[in-house]
Amino acid sequence: MPAKTDNDRREVMIRLQGVEKSFPTAAGVLQVLKGVNLELYRGEFIAISGPSGSGKSTLLGIAGCLDRPTGGEVFIGDVAVSKLSDDKEAELRNGLIGFVFQAFNLVQSLSIEENVEIPLFYAAVSRGERRRRAREALRRVGLDARRTHKPFELSGGEQQRAAIARALVRQPSVILADEPTGNLDSKTAGQILALFDEFHADGKLVLVATHDPGIAEHAQRRIHLSDGVVDSDSGSRPPSEPRP
Amino acid sequence: MDRLFDYLLSGLRGVLRHPLRSVLTVTGIVLAITALLSMMAVGEGARQQILKEMEQMGLRNIIVTSRRPPKKVAETSQSQQDWGPVAFGLTNKDLARCRAILPGLGLVHAPAVHELRNPVVMFGRKVNARVLGITEDYFKTFKVLLNRGRLLCAADGRLQTQACLLATPIPSEILRGRDPFGMVVSIGDKPFKVVGTITPQSRFMDTGVGGEGESGGHNAASNFVSIFIPFETAIGRFGPITIHVDQGKEEFYKLELDRVILECEDPLLAVKPLQAILDKGHKEVDYEITVPLEMLRQRQRTREVFNLVLLMVAGLTLLVGGMGIVNIMLVSVAERTKEIGIRRALGAKRRDILLQFLIETLALTVTGGLLGIAAGLGGVYGVAAYTGWPVSVTTSAVLGSFLVSVAAGVVFGLYPARRAAAVLPVVALRYE
Numbered sequence: 001m002p003a004k005t006d007n008d009r010r011e012v013m014i015r016l017q018g019v020e021k022s023f024p025t026a027a028g029v030l031q032v033l034k035g036v037n038l039e040l041y042r043g044e045f046i047a048i049s050g051p052s053g054s055g056k057s058t059l060l061g062i063a064g065c066l067d068r069p070t071g072g073e074v075f076i077g078d079v080a081v082s083k084l085s086d087d088k089e090a091e092l093r094n095g096l097i098g099f100v101f102q103a104f105n106l107v108q109s110l111s112i113e114e115n116v117e118i119p120l121f122y123a124a125v126s127r128g129e130r131r132r133r134a135r136e137a138l139r140r141v142g143l144d145a146r147r148t149h150k151p152f153e154l155s156g157g158e159q160q161r162a163a164i165a166r167a168l169v170r171q172p173s174v175i176l177a178d179e180p181t182g183n184l185d186s187k188t189a190g191q192i193l194a195l196f197d198e199f200h201a202d203g204k205l206v207l208v209a210t211h212d213p214g215i216a217e218h219a220q221r222r223i224h225l226s227d228g229v230v231d232s233d234s235g236s237r238p239p240s241e242p243r244p
Numbered sequence: 245m246d247r248l249f250d251y252l253l254s255g256l257r258g259v260l261r262h263p264l265r266s267v268l269t270v271t272g273i274v275l276a277i278t279a280l281l282s283m284m285a286v287g288e289g290a291r292q293q294i295l296k297e298m299e300q301m302g303l304r305n306i307i308v309t310s311r312r313p314p315k316k317v318a319e320t321s322q323s324q325q326d327w328g329p330v331a332f333g334l335t336n337k338d339l340a341r342c343r344a345i346l347p348g349l350g351l352v353h354a355p356a357v358h359e360l361r362n363p364v365v366m367f368g369r370k371v372n373a374r375v376l377g378i379t380e381d382y383f384k385t386f387k388v389l390l391n392r393g394r395l396l397c398a399a400d401g402r403l404q405t406q407a408c409l410l411a412t413p414i415p416s417e418i419l420r421g422r423d424p425f426g427m428v429v430s431i432g433d434k435p436f437k438v439v440g441t442i443t444p445q446s447r448f449m450d451t452g453v454g455g456e457g458e459s460g461g462h463n464a465a466s467n468f469v470s471i472f473i474p475f476e477t478a479i480g481r482f483g484p485i486t487i488h489v490d491q492g493k494e495e496f497y498k499l500e501l502d503r504v505i506l507e508c509e510d511p512l513l514a515v516k517p518l519q520a521i522l523d524k525g526h527k528e529v530d531y532e533i534t535v536p537l538e539m540l541r542q543r544q545r546t547r548e549v550f551n552l553v554l555l556m557v558a559g560l561t562l563l564v565g566g567m568g569i570v571n572i573m574l575v576s577v578a579e580r581t582k583e584i585g586i587r588r589a590l591g592a593k594r595r596d597i598l599l600q601f602l603i604e605t606l607a608l609t610v611t612g613g614l615l616g617i618a619a620g621l622g623g624v625y626g627v628a629a630y631t632g633w634p635v636s637v638t639t640s641a642v643l644g645s646f647l648v649s650v651a652a653g654v655v656f657g658l659y660p661a662r663r664a665a666a667v668l669p670v671v672a673l674r675y676e
Binding site for chain 2: 061064093101109121170
């Protein structure tokens with residue numbers, strides 16, 4: 001019997017098993033993911049890179065329960081996502097996963113504070129508690145003073161920090177970020193990365209889909225996608241090990 | 245509760261986000277609720293008015309009125325030249341037969357009226373007056389308040405006294421501050437002493453003298469006096485011949501009774517036997533039977549049809565308004581697809597999105613409903629003040645209108661809300 005590896009001892013947060021995803025198009029069926037197998041562990045900082053159309057965002061959406069695969073299975077912990085009801089999936093997204101998007105995806109009609117409160121609202125947290133926790137999250141990303149502002153009154157970097165505050169406010173175990181620095185200058189991108197580092201330092205899983213080689217270099221584990229398949233995976237290491 | 249309040253707040257924000265659009269959207273609902281409330285207020289007002297009128301006529305009464313048959317008119321001049329006055333209408337024999345037969349069918353009283361058309365002089369001036377010769381039981385059927393003096397009694401009839409009663413109010417131009425009690429009124433050159441003044445408690449048939457409300461003021465407004473004398477005096481002193489002046493031409497008729505009022509326990513039961521009694525004594529139909537209870541039912545049926553038409557108009561307006569709301573909410577769902585995606589990604593369940601859009605629609609329709617109620621109340625009372633129409637706004641009408649606006653919100657908001665809830669989060673997030 002082989003000896004247990006470090007990976008065997010660590011907690012698998014998300015497992016993708018033969019995941020396929022295809023879309024019907026006018027030109028026929030477009031196969032975006034072609035049997036992806038991945039195990040993503042608690043405490044990892046992972047960068048998924050690859051050319052445009054390689055399936056990074058699709059993979060992130062499926063891993064974050066925003067979308068369902070057309071083949072294979074996704075496990076969150078030990079739970080097969082395909083067995084979950086729509087409501088349970090929503091609860092999973094709300095409690096376990098924090099999303100950060102390239103386009104920030106803040107609700108323009110709401111203030112920054114109200115945007116940060118959204119995940120708490122769907123978790124049925126009382127209004128007073130929502131306010132308190134939203135302010136705390138905004139303080140953490142340095143936006144306390146801008147909490148009453150509307151998103152369009154903020155710079156790109158500030159909007160992304162607000163989006164990160166929103167992702168963190170429920171204290172999820174996983175952060176999924178799709179091109180989080182794609183719309184930002186390098187200095188602001190550095191600030192965002194520092195926030196992810198903070199989150200990672202808390203022992204959470206950070207999964208970033210990116211074109212940015214800087215982020216890829218920064219990550220603890222690097223996965224490269226090409227034409228819907230994982231063509232390289234630097235592999236998982238325990239958090240104690242230095243970055244490659 | 246906390247969440248519901250938040251949804252409500254979010255709904256109101258949705259309404260206020262596009263104020264002009266919201267106003268235009270709810271216009272249909274405002275109009276529908278205005279129409280609905282107005283319909284109910286006018287309908288209820290009419291119902292109460294009909295009921296009041298019928299009650300004043302007496303729902304237990306059957307009123308039989310003498311009518312000149314059409315061919316008698318044509319024959320009149322020729323007949324008068326040949327044989328003198330033409331006789332028609334109800335007779336004392338009819339009254340006697342009714343009084344003899346109908347008690348078995350619940351007849352309580354059967355007062356009769358003979359109206360005189362002779363000139364009347366009061367305080368030395370000719371006045372407009374209606375002189376009614378009434379049987380002694382008249383005031384048993386039509387209740388009066390005796391202000392002063394006494395009522396007419398059986399002895400007045402038997403002795404054919406020249407006593408009379410005046411109904412108040414008497415026009416002030418006639419009285420000029422003088423006391424009518426005890427004075428002498430000249431009716432067709434015959435002196436009648438005023439032995440009492442009365443205030444009607446119910447409307448007297450065909451006299452225009454009413455007991456309550458607007459009919460009570462009819463006397464004063466019309467500037468005429470109602471005078472009651474004993475029936476026997478009217479017939480005995482003046483005879484059954486009446487003179488009609490039509491376009492300067494005198495016409496003579498023999499008319500014993502102008503009206504007979506049959507107060508019955510069940511007028512609908514008594515009306516057929518009455519018809520049979522009258523048919524026997526009359527070769528042609530020279531009388532008219534009015535059953536206020538039957539009239540009430542007919543008018544209620546008419547009102548129901550009228551209400552149904554109004555209800556359909558209000559319903560169609562509501563439908564058109566509702567379609568506008570569905571349209572705008574679908575636009576709103578399309579515009580906010582990204583927001584739906586964001587909310588779904590952050591943990592909103594389908595029912596959260598459904599509830600959010602449903603409450604936004606409700607906020608629109610309830611706002612429309614409240615504006616409609618305000619407009620309806622303003623309109624109804626405005627029209628009532630201007631036209632004098634009877635209206636009645638009941639709590640149930642206001643509550644009903646409000647509930648209709650809530651129901652409209654649910655009905656018309658459900659489809660867009662379901663569309664919003666069905667949006668897939670990943671698709672919605674890609675939406676631009």
